[in-house]
Amino acid sequence: MIELDAAEVTAWSPDPAGGPERVVRLLGPVTLRLGERRVAVVGANGSGKSTLARLLNGLVLPSAGAVRVDGLDTVRDGAAVRRRVGFVFTDPDAQLVMPTPLEDVALSLRRTVPDAAERTARAHAALERIGLAERAHVSVHQLSGGQRQLLALAAVLATEPAVLVCDEPTTLLDLRWRTHVDALLASLDQQVVVVTHDLDAAARAERVLVVDQGQVVADDAPGPALARYRALMTGSSDAVATP
Amino acid sequence: MSPVGRRGGTASTGRPLRGPWAGPLGLHHPGTSLVHRAPAGRKLVALAALGVVLVVLRGPTAATLALGVVLALAALARLPWRRTVRGMLPVLVAAGVLAGYQTWARGWEVGVEAALDVLTLVLAGTLVTATTRADDLLAVVARAARPLRHVGLPPETVALAVGLFLRTVPVVARVVGESRDAARARGLARDPRATVVPAAVRMVAHARTTGDALAARGLAD
Numbered sequence: 395m396i397e398l399d400a401a402e403v404t405a406w407s408p409d410p411a412g413g414p415e416r417v418v419r420l421l422g423p424v425t426l427r428l429g430e431r432r433v434a435v436v437g438a439n440g441s442g443k444s445t446l447a448r449l450l451n452g453l454v455l456p457s458a459g460a461v462r463v464d465g466l467d468t469v470r471d472g473a474a475v476r477r478r479v480g481f482v483f484t485d486p487d488a489q490l491v492m493p494t495p496l497e498d499v500a501l502s503l504r505r506t507v508p509d510a511a512e513r514t515a516r517a518h519a520a521l522e523r524i525g526l527a528e529r530a531h532v533s534v535h536q537l538s539g540g541q542r543q544l545l546a547l548a549a550v551l552a553t554e555p556a557v558l559v560c561d562e563p564t565t566l567l568d569l570r571w572r573t574h575v576d577a578l579l580a581s582l583d584q585q586v587v588v589v590t591h592d593l594d595a596a597a598r599a600e601r602v603l604v605v606d607q608g609q610v611v612a613d614d615a616p617g618p619a620l621a622r623y624r625a626l627m628t629g630s631s632d633a634v635a636t637p
Numbered sequence: 638m639s640p641v642g643r644r645g646g647t648a649s650t651g652r653p654l655r656g657p658w659a660g661p662l663g664l665h666h667p668g669t670s671l672v673h674r675a676p677a678g679r680k681l682v683a684l685a686a687l688g689v690v691l692v693v694l695r696g697p698t699a700a701t702l703a704l705g706v707v708l709a710l711a712a713l714a715r716l717p718w719r720r721t722v723r724g725m726l727p728v729l730v731a732a733g734v735l736a737g738y739q740t741w742a743r744g745w746e747v748g749v750e751a752a753l754d755v756l757t758l759v760l761a762g763t764l765v766t767a768t769t770r771a772d773d774l775l776a777v778v779a780r781a782a783r784p785l786r787h788v789g790l791p792p793e794t795v796a797l798a799v800g801l802f803l804r805t806v807p808v809v810a811r812v813v814g815e816s817r818d819a820a821r822a823r824g825l826a827r828d829p830r831a832t833v834v835p836a837a838v839r840m841v842a843h844a845r846t847t848g849d850a851l852a853a854r855g856l857a858d
Binding site for chain 1 (some may be wrong): 800847
């Protein structure tokens, strides 16, 4: 269970007029309980949805309020939260650290699997599950964008997190790979929170959050939440109504 | 539309495209040779010892001998020659320039020795990373860095820094290549700022995102 209790994120921002820096609110206050297995977060660019996603893994800490995952506070128990919550980024290149797929997945396991042979075997198994075992030893640069995103997913899933947070995991992918990654995400046992611009993918979630100007302006089943989002984006009068 | 001769190039030579240059270091080439089976720690010690030997032994004969030994080991490990030579191209050019300068300044013996020493060391480094899994290298570095724990530096973090270094070389190459292509597309191929500034900005952004990704994977905890 993910709980956000009046969580707020603020940041210092330069004054465009040249005055002293001021504090601006990027997100919140947000109060939510996320227990559904599939949650989608949609919103315009710069609306605060990635900040919301980063709060869940402790990558961003709340300036006020609290964020808890299974009772663990992201401020007090950051390391434990990150062990429970895996995070997949939009650009896999930022996430892949080692030269080859096998080594990158093995790196994820260094903290939890002390034996090198077992680590390699488990990394191999993780690559087999996503169909990349044959490319285990090639350079990550030789993989296609879709394969790199799959590898980033495998590297996170190898640690068996309870929750997976994905920040626009399919934005850089073509339709074929997007379908493949979506199917993989759908098949997972974990709770999955996906930030996405893909409304078809969002429609398959159990719950959809719509973020706009740092606020969760809709929190509903996909049908009404996405209707609200569409109205927001097209400037229709429905957008003015409160959810 | 005419085909491009090189990645991002404008020549219509019809040659097949090549992938981005990825540098000589860092890519594991699996195998079962004697070099592959040697413990990672010993290979790193041998690499360090080779560096000392190259400094101590002077003259082109010793340098040629050292390069011959490393070439023989590379052959024993069945290193893919095409990929290795392509990865080392910038080093070959640098060694050529170094040889030219040293020959002009201090004579041909020093020129040949300097160039061969550089090639020997880079090839030996390539041999070590190609025949050793990164996981094993990290384990050795982490073991060697254990004393640093007393000054507050976690050994795993030091090992991770080495891994990141190996990974970052080809990333820098790719980012510079893409920035150069973007400058060409804007007709600014002759202005170095049009390549250097966006490449530097992108590398800083890449470093920040990589830091976030490491934190997200719990590797920085």
